[in-house]
Amino acid sequence: MDFTNVNARGLVLLGCGKMGSAMLAGWLADGLSPSAVHVIDPAPSDWLQSQGVALNGPLPPSPAIAIIAVKPQMMGQALPQLQSLENTLLLSIAAGTSIAAFEQHFPGAAIVRAMPNTPAAIGQGISAMVGNAATTADDLDLAEGILRAVGEVVRLDAEDQIDAVTGLSGSGPAYVFHLIEAMAAAGVAQGLDPELALKLATHTVAGAGALAIASDEGPAQLRINVTSPNGTTQAGLEVLMPELPELIARTVAAATSRSKELKG
Ligand SMILES: NC(=O)C1=CN([C@@H]2O[C@H](COP(=O)(O)OP(=O)(O)OC[C@H]3O[C@@H](n4cnc5c(N)ncnc54)[C@H](O)[C@@H]3O)[C@@H](O)[C@H]2O)C=CC1
Numbered sequence: 426m427d428f429t430n431v432n433a434r435g436l437v438l439l440g441c442g443k444m445g446s447a448m449l450a451g452w453l454a455d456g457l458s459p460s461a462v463h464v465i466d467p468a469p470s471d472w473l474q475s476q477g478v479a480l481n482g483p484l485p486p487s488p489a490i491a492i493i494a495v496k497p498q499m500m501g502q503a504l505p506q507l508q509s510l511e512n513t514l515l516l517s518i519a520a521g522t523s524i525a526a527f528e529q530h531f532p533g534a535a536i537v538r539a540m541p542n543t544p545a546a547i548g549q550g551i552s553a554m555v556g557n558a559a560t561t562a563d564d565l566d567l568a569e570g571i572l573r574a575v576g577e578v579v580r581l582d583a584e585d586q587i588d589a590v591t592g593l594s595g596s597g598p599a600y601v602f603h604l605i606e607a608m609a610a611a612g613v614a615q616g617l618d619p620e621l622a623l624k625l626a627t628h629t630v631a632g633a634g635a636l637a638i639a640s641d642e643g644p645a646q647l648r649i650n651v652t653s654p655n656g657t658t659q660a661g662l663e664v665l666m667p668e669l670p671e672l673i674a675r676t677v678a679a680a681t682s683r684s685k686e687l688k689g
């Protein structure tokens with residue numbers, strides 16, 4: 426991302442917890458100048474305090490972009506702190522809070538709603554984004570550039586898709602971490618030492634994910650490629666495949682409906 430304009434005008438980050446700091450780390454590594462960053466957070470972490478960014482100070486009048494990364498439940502308290510901004514693109518990564526809710530607080534403002542995920546901390550996130558009617562092509566490009574600095578970006582046609590995105594890829598890293606935990610425990614149950622089992626499980630998930638991205642073949646074919654007729658994988662999949670799709674469908678559905686409930 427070319428941060429020249431953002432470095433000149435400034436970037437505001439409202440809320441710098443797990444997700445805000447994951448993204449800030451990515452932007453700083455990608456060329457965002459610490460002196461351009463203004464963070465508002467009542468409980469700044471030690472990491473944040475060591476980054477050389479402005480903390481809880483006065484905001485510039487017209488920063489290029491303000492990223493909203495507080496919990497949806499804190500929104501009512503947090504948003505008034507951005508009221509002085511003019512001509513600033515607002516980019517929210519909060520689950521639940523709708524574009525209409527932001528428009529009530531900031532009438533006429535250009536607003537982009539996005540849903541990233543925590544692998545953004547190592548530049549391997551994926552974010553989905555959608556803008557309101559006031560966003561220009563330049564605004565959308567700026568939001569996409571900011572999100573692309575921490576991973577892949579997809580643009581959505583409509584805001585109502587974001588609940589399903591939240592249930593799939595926003596929350597999804599937690600499902601995969603739990604899969605790693607479960608695979609490691611299963612390896613231990615089969616006699617492996619815990620440290621070795623965790624290493625095997627983690628690298629298997631990471632390697633399979635990387636292969637799925639790099640390969641021209643889809644996941645079904647990649648699965649078939651592992652499965653020798655009447656071999657070990659077939660024996661394992663005969664247990665897994667009747668159960669997993671339904672379980673994952675219920676998991677994503679529960680997270681999607683929670684995202685809808687958080688709407689405000
Ligand atoms: N953690 C995740 O995997 C993802 C989180 N999100 C969204 O990102 C947002 C933040 O989530 P996390 O970083 O996980 O939460 P978090 O609790 O780690 O961070 C929230 C931060 O907001 C700060 N804060 C609280 N009140 C504030 C106020 N009045 N003004 C400014 N800052 C305030 C807190 O001190 C904290 O540092 C949420 O809306 C969540 O839906 C989106 C995608 C993934």
Ligand SMILES: O=C(O)[C@@H]1CCC=N1
Pocket residue numbers: 520591595596
């Ligand atoms: O659990 C949550 O509500 C947030 C949104 C997506 C990931 N974490």
